[in-house]
Amino acid sequence: MDLSQALEISSCTDPGMVRSHNEDSIAADGANGLVVLADGMGGYNAGEVASGMATTVITTEMQQLLAKVKPFEIDPESNKILAARMVREQVLKANASIYHAAQTQPQYAGMGTTLVMCLFYDNKALVAHLGDSRLYRMRDNVLKQVTRDHSLLQEQIDSGLITPEQAKHAQHKNLVTKALGIDPTVEPEIREYEVKTGDIYLLCSDGLCDMVEDGDISMTLEALGANLKLAAQQLVQMANDNGGKDNVSVILVRVLREYPAARGVMGKFLGWLK
Amino acid sequence: MAKLILSMDGLVLKEIPLTKERTTIGRKPHNDIQIDNLAVSGEHAVIVTILNDCFLEDLGSTNGTLVNGNPVKKHFLQSNDVVELGKYRLKFVGEAPAAAATAEKADFEKTMVLRPSAMRAGADQARAMGAGAAEAARAAAAQHVAATATAAGIADKDNKAVAAAAMPAPAAAPAVAPAPVPAAAAPAAAPAARSSHPLGAIQIMTGGNAGKELELGKPLTTLGKPGVQVAVLTRRPQGYFITHVEGTNPPTVNGQAIGTAPHALKDHDLIELAGVKMEFFIKS
Numbered sequence: 001m002d003l004s005q006a007l008e009i010s011s012c013t014d015p016g017m018v019r020s021h022n023e024d025s026i027a028a029d030g031a032n033g034l035v036v037l038a039d040g041m042g043g044y045n046a047g048e049v050a051s052g053m054a055t056t057v058i059t060t061e062m063q064q065l066l067a068k069v070k071p072f073e074i075d076p077e078s079n080k081i082l083a084a085r086m087v088r089e090q091v092l093k094a095n096a097s098i099y100h101a102a103q104t105q106p107q108y109a110g111m112g113t114t115l116v117m118c119l120f121y122d123n124k125a126l127v128a129h130l131g132d133s134r135l136y137r138m139r140d141n142v143l144k145q146v147t148r149d150h151s152l153l154q155e156q157i158d159s160g161l162i163t164p165e166q167a168k169h170a171q172h173k174n175l176v177t178k179a180l181g182i183d184p185t186v187e188p189e190i191r192e193y194e195v196k197t198g199d200i201y202l203l204c205s206d207g208l209c210d211m212v213e214d215g216d217i218s219m220t221l222e223a224l225g226a227n228l229k230l231a232a233q234q235l236v237q238m239a240n241d242n243g244g245k246d247n248v249s250v251i252l253v254r255v256l257r258e259y260p261a262a263r264g265v266m267g268k269f270l271g272w273l274k
Numbered sequence: 275m276a277k278l279i280l281s282m283d284g285l286v287l288k289e290i291p292l293t294k295e296r297t298t299i300g301r302k303p304h305n306d307i308q309i310d311n312l313a314v315s316g317e318h319a320v321i322v323t324i325l326n327d328c329f330l331e332d333l334g335s336t337n338g339t340l341v342n343g344n345p346v347k348k349h350f351l352q353s354n355d356v357v358e359l360g361k362y363r364l365k366f367v368g369e370a371p372a373a374a375a376t377a378e379k380a381d382f383e384k385t386m387v388l389r390p391s392a393m394r395a396g397a398d399q400a401r402a403m404g405a406g407a408a409e410a411a412r413a414a415a416a417q418h419v420a421a422t423a424t425a426a427g428i429a430d431k432d433n434k435a436v437a438a439a440a441m442p443a444p445a446a447a448p449a450v451a452p453a454p455v456p457a458a459a460a461p462a463a464a465p466a467a468r469s470s471h472p473l474g475a476i477q478i479m480t481g482g483n484a485g486k487e488l489e490l491g492k493p494l495t496t497l498g499k500p501g502v503q504v505a506v507l508t509r510r511p512q513g514y515f516i517t518h519v520e521g522t523n524p525p526t527v528n529g530q531a532i533g534t535a536p537h538a539l540k541d542h543d544l545i546e547l548a549g550v551k552m553e554f555f556i557k558s
Contacts, residue, residue: 041386112387131387179387216493223496223506226520234508238493241510 001070003033003120006259010228011035011251012236016207017244023047024205024249025113027055032066033120033259034059035251038180039133039205042102042111050098050113050181057094058117062086071121072261083126084190087119091128091180091188098181112179115188116147116203118253122261125195128188131176134209136217137193138200138225143218146193146201150178173210200225201253204235207246211239221252228252276328278321278357279365280307292328297321299359300333313337313360321351326369330357473557474514474539476507481550489557490514498525503548507539514539514554521548 009030015022023040025048036058040051071083078085094115102108114131127135132149148154152175156162162170180186200221208217216238224231232252239248278290290297290307298305300318309318315335322329328351332339340358341349349355353368474490476497488495490507496519498504503521507514515536518524524532525547527539539545543554 174386176387182387219492220494223494224519226500226504230506230517230519234494234506237508237510 001259001262002031003259004030006255006257007033007120008228008254008256009035009251010232011249012232013249014236014240014244014247016247017240019247021045021048022247022249023051024207024247025051025055026203026249026251027059028251029059029063032063034062034066034117035201035203035253036115036117037133037203037205037249037251038113038115039131039207039247039249040111040113041179042108046102046108046111047113049101049108050111053098053101054094054113054115054180057097058090058115061090061093062119065090070261071119071126072263083119083121083124084192087117087126087128088188088190091115091117091130092185095180095186096184099184102181110182112182114176114205115180118201118203120195120253120255120259123195123258125193125201126190127193128190130178130180130186130188132173132206134202134204134206136202136204136214138202138218138221139196139198141218141222143214143221145214146191147189149176150189151176173206195255197255197257199255200228201255202235203251203253205247205249207244207248208235208239208250210246211242211244211248225254228254276323276326276351276353276366276368278307279367280309281363281365282361292321292323295323297323299364307364309359309362311360311362314362318359319357327351328366328368330366335359471509471511472513474507474509474554475557476545476552476554479551479553483550497545497552498548505545505547507554508536512538516545516554 007030009028011026011028013022013024013026025036025038025040027036028034036055038051038054040047040049040054042050065086069082069086071081071086073082074080075082075085098111098113102111114129114133116129116133116135117127118135119126127146129135129147130150132151132154133147134149135146137144137146152172153162153167153170155177156170157164157167167173178186178189202217202221212235217235220231220234220238224234232250235250236248276292278292280287280290294306297307298317298320299307299309299314300316301308301310301312301314302316305317315333315337317333318335319330319332319339322331330339330341330346330349330351332347337360338345340346341351341355343358351357351366351368353366355366357364357366476488476490478484478486478488490509493509495507495509496504497507498519498521501520503523503525504519505525506517506519508517515538516525516527516532517536518532518534524534525545526532527537527546528544529546539554541554541556545552545554
């Protein structure tokens with residue numbers, strides 16, 4: 001089923017004001033309802049390699065898989081909907097290829113990447129993430145952070161050691177506790193959410209949320225929601241105006257209408273008519 | 275490392291790192307930087323690099339070598355100097371001495387991974403000492419790891435950041451002093467910076483709201499009628515900009531349609547949007 005009529009996607013990525021190169025990678029496939037964002041780490045250009053591998057492997061593997069099976073189909077092994085397993089397996093594939101490259105090629109040793117991705121299907125959004133790249137959702141003019149960072153800071157907030165307010169000024173914002181390509185295996189956090197028409201989803205690297213307050217992000221999406229491309233550019237520009245200390249990447253997805261899965265012969269026929 | 279950026283007519287052709295002690299520039303192919311253009315002499319110039327200093331020397335070329343528009347025979351290159359050979363420009367980008375000083379700061383921003391195994395090592399030891407102290411020790415261990423990671427980051431910016439961050443830090447666990455909250459390292463620059471930007475406002479001149487004044491204190495303010503014509507005014511360090519958001523026609527500034535790109539606003543610019551005229555001015 002082609003979702004390009006149901007989803008409007010706009011993205012923007014920028015090296016920021018301080019760094020010479022962009023270690024973030026983004027990929028979007030509107031037809032398959034797939035968006036992927038990765039923020040790479042590692043010396044020289046290894047960060048770019050890791051994030052580039054993550055987005056490429058996941059999108060190409062997902063595209064091949066989606067051509068054969070549909071995410072809403074039931075998995076005969078577990079009797080659950082296939083989507084989560086599909087996404088998890090592709091994430092693991094990306095992890096394996098990055099890990100392998102890092103182990104075999106000395107110039108890539110120690111590289112890794114964060115990940116946040118969304119698969120839209122059947123009026124749902126399946127979200128997988130690792131590290132401190134985030135997904136936000138704007139619904140009825142309220143901005144909510146959907147993912148919880150896998151970072152030292154988040155753990156400290158959770159254990160009550162520091163308040164979210166103190167966290168903004170913390171020294172070690174950059175330490176993530178989970179990432180793609182660091183260990184031979186990894187467990188991405190995968191969750192599923194119901195989607196409403198009019199929702200705007202924002203995937204971003206820490207270059208945005210470290211530099212721009214949630215209130216300002218919310219204001220931008222509220223004010224410029226009508227022009228998604230402009231909103232994406234505005235967010236990146238705000239991060240750069242505030243110092244732009246890190247690479248900044250954003251992907252915005254707006255749900256234009258419902259996209260129920262076309263089940264059975266009748267559904268396929270109706271889907272084909274659209 | 276210092277480098278040269280070769281460009282012609284504003285088009286960047288390539289970047290050349292100055293790795294050798296002598297980097298020759300000329301038309302003939304044996305030069306390190308070959309510029310195949312008749313305005314360039316066979317052996318035109320040479321850049322001699324001694325430690326971090328680079329010297330440009332003209333080798334008696336026919337058409338001469340310009341640095342920042344002035345002809346030179348020998349010149350001590352400074353960062354951002356522009357060397358001109360005929361139509362070709364070589365921008366010299368030196369090794370910023372500040373880079374070393376800011377490396378520490380920059381590395382703080384760099385994302386690094388912290389393996390849970392390292393956290394657990396600290397936490398396990400702490401648990402053995404008593405549950406109450408566990409959290410503090412965990413934080414202490416974590417901070418130690420963080421410090422190690424940063425230290426490693428400074429010493430060796432490239433590959434080792436992740437590996438060092440993953441190093442277990444059992445030594446830090448016994449230190450059960452209440453973990454000080456790591457605070458005030460990098461105060462959020464945004465609000466402070468924003469208040470120092472000049473404050474602008476618009477005065478509405480026609481329509482039902484004529485005479486009203488609207489202060490533009492927020493980073494962005496939308497104007498117009500949704501679905502008909504909307505524009506956004508953004509407040510940036512460089513000043514205020516107006517950008518077309520939606521509607522078939524973009525707004526006009528001083529009678530000129532602004533197109534789709536952001537348009538910088540000047541004091542006393544006249545904006546017309548959705549049939550309403552308004553004036554932009556700087557308040558402070």
